[in-house]
Amino acid sequence: MKNIIKVLIAVLGISVLLIGCKSKPSEAEIKAFLVSKEGTFGWQSSPDPIILDFFADGRMPIQGPEGEATMWEGKWSLSGNKLTMERTDLGKTETVEVKIEGESLNLGGKIYNRYAP
Secondary structure, eight states: HHHHHHHHHHHHHHHHHHHHEEEEEEHHHHHHBBBBOOOOSSSSOOOOOOOBBTTSSEEEEETTTTTEEEEEEEEEEEOOOOOOOOETTTTEEEEEEEETTEEEEETEEOOOOOOOO
16 A cells, blocks of 8 residues: 555656646747737837847848838748848848747847737
């Protein structure tokens, strides 16, 4: 009987441990998260006036601080949790790690929130 109780406690402990572990999102989940939801238009970081918008086909409109008066067309691709962006506004291509943090997006350590005017 003692052995059965020990086994049950061990199984329950492992179950609780596994429930507490959050698996990393798949590439498909990250792609779906990047694309704007209805009523939103891309991602903006609080101190940064640039808005990044990820389209499912790989286009990435970039809106500058003067709104549509400053627009660039970039491109993006994803490999696992590594996002490569052709940042035409900056004149460079950069690759950053993507993390989903609740409803926020962490791109290389910089936090973005959905832009909803």
